[in-house]
Amino acid sequence: MMLDDKERLRYSRHLLLKEVGEQGQLKLKNAHVAVIGCGGLGCPALFYLAASGIGSLTFVDDDQVELSNLQRQILYKVSHIGQAKSKAASKILASLNNSISLNPICTKLTADNIDTLLANADIVLDCSDNFKTRYLLNHYCFVQQKVLISGAAIATSGQVMCFDFRSDSPCYACIFPKVQKEENNNCDNFGVLSPLLGVIGAQQALLATNTVLGHHSGSYFASTEGLTLKQSVWKVSKNPECKVCAHEEKQ
Numbered sequence: 001m002m003l004d005d006k007e008r009l010r011y012s013r014h015l016l017l018k019e020v021g022e023q024g025q026l027k028l029k030n031a032h033v034a035v036i037g038c039g040g041l042g043c044p045a046l047f048y049l050a051a052s053g054i055g056s057l058t059f060v061d062d063d064q065v066e067l068s069n070l071q072r073q074i075l076y077k078v079s080h081i082g083q084a085k086s087k088a089a090s091k092i093l094a095s096l097n098n099s100i101s102l103n104p105i106c107t108k109l110t111a112d113n114i115d116t117l118l119a120n121a122d123i124v125l126d127c128s129d130n131f132k133t134r135y136l137l138n139h140y141c142f143v144q145q146k147v148l149i150s151g152a153a154i155a156t157s158g159q160v161m162c163f164d165f166r167s168d169s170p171c172y173a174c175i176f177p178k179v180q181k182e183e184n185n186n187c188d189n190f191g192v193l194s195p196l197l198g199v200i201g202a203q204q205a206l207l208a209t210n211t212v213l214g215h216h217s218g219s220y221f222a223s224t225e226g227l228t229l230k231q232s233v234w235k236v237s238k239n240p241e242c243k244v245c246a247h248e249e250k251q
């Protein structure tokens with residue numbers, strides 16, 4: 001397989017890099033990335049993944065665009081208010097790059113539909129805003145040995161985490177053990193600094209492209225302070241008591 005002339009021009013700034021080149025661009029073209037949640041993190045992540053030439057993008061969200069989303073959810077315009085986010089996102093992404101395959105899904109991700117929706121994805125980006133979805137994705141990606149790249153941002157701080165379940169890796173529940181009462185500390189309740197979501201969402205997209213290109217493997221956890229731009233990278237270890245990765249078998 002080769003790139004055509006239009007693709008060589010479109011991706012010329014990638015082809016100039018020895019870390020990407022034509023072979024790397026073909027790897028991006030053959031990759032399938034799923035993004036769960038088309039909100040503040042999903043929008044910038046999807047934008048960069050589509051622009052980078054990820055060949056297949058599946059994105060899942062059951063919400064509609066509201067005026068209060070436009071402060072941070074950068075794919076949407078005033079004219080999209082009232083439309084399904086997945087469909088509105090798909091229109092914008094198609095207008096950016098019509099040579100990739102877009103699979104917008106307007107539904108809530110559940111234990112019943114997760115395998116149907118994500119079976120073909122190599123890498124899953126958790127851009128959701130609730131713990132139920134986070135734990136569901138963590139368990140699914142662990143069992144299916146996929147790469148999970150999880151992002152979160154609230155108020156003035158954000159985090160990005162990568163769990164590479166293709167090999168032995170800690171999981172989301174090792175860091176944030178499931179508690180009985182699942183409170184949703186999300187942007188609806190606490191607010192969030194708009195450009196911080198761009199920083200975290202772009203880091204998720206960067207981890208995804210680096211993983212596809214073979215420049216990243218293993219687990220990763222970094223936090224960013226929005227007011228100071230200070231970034232801290234943490235080493236993550238497996239919790240031997242973890243209810244997910246220490247007790248269940250991979251497939």
Ligand SMILES: [Zn+2]
Nearest residue numbers: 171174242245
């Ligand atoms: Zn674990």
